[in-house]
Amino acid sequence: MAHAYVTFRRRLAVHAMRQFAASLKSSGEILLLVFAHVLVGLFAMIALPPVYAASLPAWQALPLLAAHAILMTLPLVLLRKRVLPLDVVLWQRRLPIPPRIQLAANALVAGLLVGPLALLYAISLGVWLYQRPEWMLPLRGVLGTVFSLLLTYALSVGVLLLRVRMPPANARWQRRLHERAATQSYSVRSRLPRLAMLWHRLFWLPYWRADNVVGWQQTVMLAAAAGAALPWMQAPQGVARGLLALATSALMVLLTDRGDKAVREQITLLREVTSAWPVNMRQVELAARVFALLPAMLVLLLVFAGGLGQGHWQRPAGRAYLVLACMAQLLLVAIPRFNPRGRVGLVVASILVLTAVGSELW
Amino acid sequence: MVTKASMKEVAATAALRIDGLHFHFDTRPVFADFSALFPPGVTWLRGANGMGKTTLLKLMAGALAPNAGSIRLGACDSAAQPLAYRLAAFYCGGDLPELPWLTAQEFLDLHLALYPASEAAKVQAQLAAFAILDVLPQALPTLSLGQHKKVQLALALALPVNLLLLDEPFNGLDAAAMAWLRGELDARALAGAQTIVLTSHVDPQIAVVQALDLDLDLDRDQNRDKVR
Numbered sequence: 126m127a128h129a130y131v132t133f134r135r136r137l138a139v140h141a142m143r144q145f146a147a148s149l150k151s152s153g154e155i156l157l158l159v160f161a162h163v164l165v166g167l168f169a170m171i172a173l174p175p176v177y178a179a180s181l182p183a184w185q186a187l188p189l190l191a192a193h194a195i196l197m198t199l200p201l202v203l204l205r206k207r208v209l210p211l212d213v214v215l216w217q218r219r220l221p222i223p224p225r226i227q228l229a230a231n232a233l234v235a236g237l238l239v240g241p242l243a244l245l246y247a248i249s250l251g252v253w254l255y256q257r258p259e260w261m262l263p264l265r266g267v268l269g270t271v272f273s274l275l276l277t278y279a280l281s282v283g284v285l286l287l288r289v290r291m292p293p294a295n296a297r298w299q300r301r302l303h304e305r306a307a308t309q310s311y312s313v314r315s316r317l318p319r320l321a322m323l324w325h326r327l328f329w330l331p332y333w334r335a336d337n338v339v340g341w342q343q344t345v346m347l348a349a350a351a352g353a354a355l356p357w358m359q360a361p362q363g364v365a366r367g368l369l370a371l372a373t374s375a376l377m378v379l380l381t382d383r384g385d386k387a388v389r390e391q392i393t394l395l396r397e398v399t400s401a402w403p404v405n406m407r408q409v410e411l412a413a414r415v416f417a418l419l420p421a422m423l424v425l426l427l428v429f430a431g432g433l434g435q436g437h438w439q440r441p442a443g444r445a446y447l448v449l450a451c452m453a454q455l456l457l458v459a460i461p462r463f464n465p466r467g468r469v470g471l472v473v474a475s476i477l478v479l480t481a482v483g484s485e486l487w
Numbered sequence: 488m489v490t491k492a493s494m495k496e497v498a499a500t501a502a503l504r505i506d507g508l509h510f511h512f513d514t515r516p517v518f519a520d521f522s523a524l525f526p527p528g529v530t531w532l533r534g535a536n537g538m539g540k541t542t543l544l545k546l547m548a549g550a551l552a553p554n555a556g557s558i559r560l561g562a563c564d565s566a567a568q569p570l571a572y573r574l575a576a577f578y579c580g581g582d583l584p585e586l587p588w589l590t591a592q593e594f595l596d597l598h599l600a601l602y603p604a605s606e607a608a609k610v611q612a613q614l615a616a617f618a619i620l621d622v623l624p625q626a627l628p629t630l631s632l633g634q635h636k637k638v639q640l641a642l643a644l645a646l647p648v649n650l651l652l653l654d655e656p657f658n659g660l661d662a663a664a665m666a667w668l669r670g671e672l673d674a675r676a677l678a679g680a681q682t683i684v685l686t687s688h689v690d691p692q693i694a695v696v697q698a699l700d701l702d703l704d705l706d707r708d709q710n711r712d713k714v715r
Contacts, residue, residue: 309621311607311620312607314592315593326589326596327586400552402573
């Protein structure tokens with residue numbers, strides 16, 4: 126019979142994965158509808174890297190297999206906070222859990238997460254063994270894939286063990302603040318107007334602290350969007366033009382969608398706290414909603430500035446792109462989240478329309 | 488200069504009256520036709536766990552909205568004039584930080600911005616009295632229970648409000664802080680300019696104007712006769 130802690134961790138992981146699957150349900154349906162063949166193709170290819178790497182000399186194969194295993198561990202790295210939330214990390218540290226049981230629990234959870242990957246590998250490997258291209262060495266291909274899978278599994282167990290043992294991510298910001306010189310007097314430090322101060326305290330700082338990754342996530346997406354928009358406006362040739370149009374449009378829409386989602390969740394979280402405050406929170410909430418538009422608008426400004434020299438905005442397609450891009454952002458922020466499926470539909474439709482119009486700029 | 492007449496006027500303004508309060512959570516009823524009067528001074532709200540003490544404080548603070556009934560601070564109705572009401576009230580409670588991403592300094596700055604008539608010097612005095620000036624740069628989740636309580640109490644005692652709602656204020660405090668808090672509450676009770684409602688499972692050892700037992704029986708209409 127499994128130890129109660131192992132059972133608890135298994136149930137927690139299953140619950141987290143169910144919640145994660147439920148949160149993806151709406152977007153998953155639309156993604157399947159639009160990109161089903163691409164996904165099937167990707168799944169069929171998933172064992173290709175280890176099979177191919179295994180056909181190379183050992184000194185080349187091993188680093189490639191290791192890199193592939195690390196890459197395959199990334200989903201678990203991203204999911205670690207779901208399967209082992211910070212509250213549980215802090216709570217279980219106070220419990221007398223033997224290291225052997227802790228290892229068993231992490232091995233089981235890692236197994237639950239790597240299990241579906243093993244199934245995909247098996248299917249993909251079956252496809253490649255059936256195809257059997259000339260360069261393929263079947264036995265080494267199978268062994269290479271198994272090696273990569275086992276390495277992914279071992280890394281996953283390691284990631285979970287680190288999550289259990291290492292200080293939580295928010296400890297960094299807490300330590301940083303703690304290192305500030307202690308003061309012996311109090312005076313109001315913020316010189317911001319009240320509305321700006323409330324926004325900063327309630328809708329800016331939380332995205333950068335306390336295990337919250339929204340700030341970094343938005344920054345990375347903004348950098349990626351700018352990185353796609355600038356070369357797109359330099360008139361690239363061929364496939365790059367279409368890809369950059371897609372990347373710019375998609376990232377612009379996702380920036381607003383993710384930012385707006387974070388703001389709405391924060392508004393809900395704050396409601397209980399702020400309901401007793403002597404302030405009309407609607408103004409602060411409105412300011413936060415408007416601010417969620419800014420990153421995408423910044424990208425659009427880059428596109429506009431880059432396209433000025435090309436004369437895009439004198440042509441109907443150019444003007445249509447600007448108008449539609451603005452409208453899409455406003456709709457994402459202004460429309461209530463009436464239905465998650467409708468929301469995903471709006472996001473996907475916005476990306477497709479903007480990409481289609483954007484591809485007509487040249 | 489504060490005259491006796493003006494003190495009485497302030498005191499009259501500070502009285503809190505609850506009439507016919509009904510409140511229920513989704514899962515269970517809490518108050519049915521509950522009425523009570525909280526005069527200026529300290530009211531000790533008592534009751535076993537789960538009897539609704541914190542819920543009542545939150546209702547009085549405006550953090551929760553009654554399903555029916557009225558809550559008035561003097562002439563100010565919590566439903567009709569919510570902002571004016573909340574400006575005159577402060578709820579100090581909870582052992583866990585409500586805004587865990589802030590430092591103590593940021594938390595205090597935020598609340599001083601919410602209450603424009605507040606003075607940083609008064610906060611400074613309270614922080615010094617509680618001996619917690621050194622925790623200002625620290626993130627709220629890194630504070631101990633006692634430190635967190637002290638930050639909240641320092642703010643509560645410094646704010647210019649008529650209604651002060653203290654939820655288990657003695658939890659986690661050291662002896663010196665308890666003595667300071669008792670002195671502050673006694674002084675305010677004597678002045679009678681503030682209505683203070685506190686919950687505590689131990690005798691607060693201060694001059695209370697009334698003790699209200701909150702072992703609520705939902706079939707009972709009035710609680711006034713339980714006021715000692």
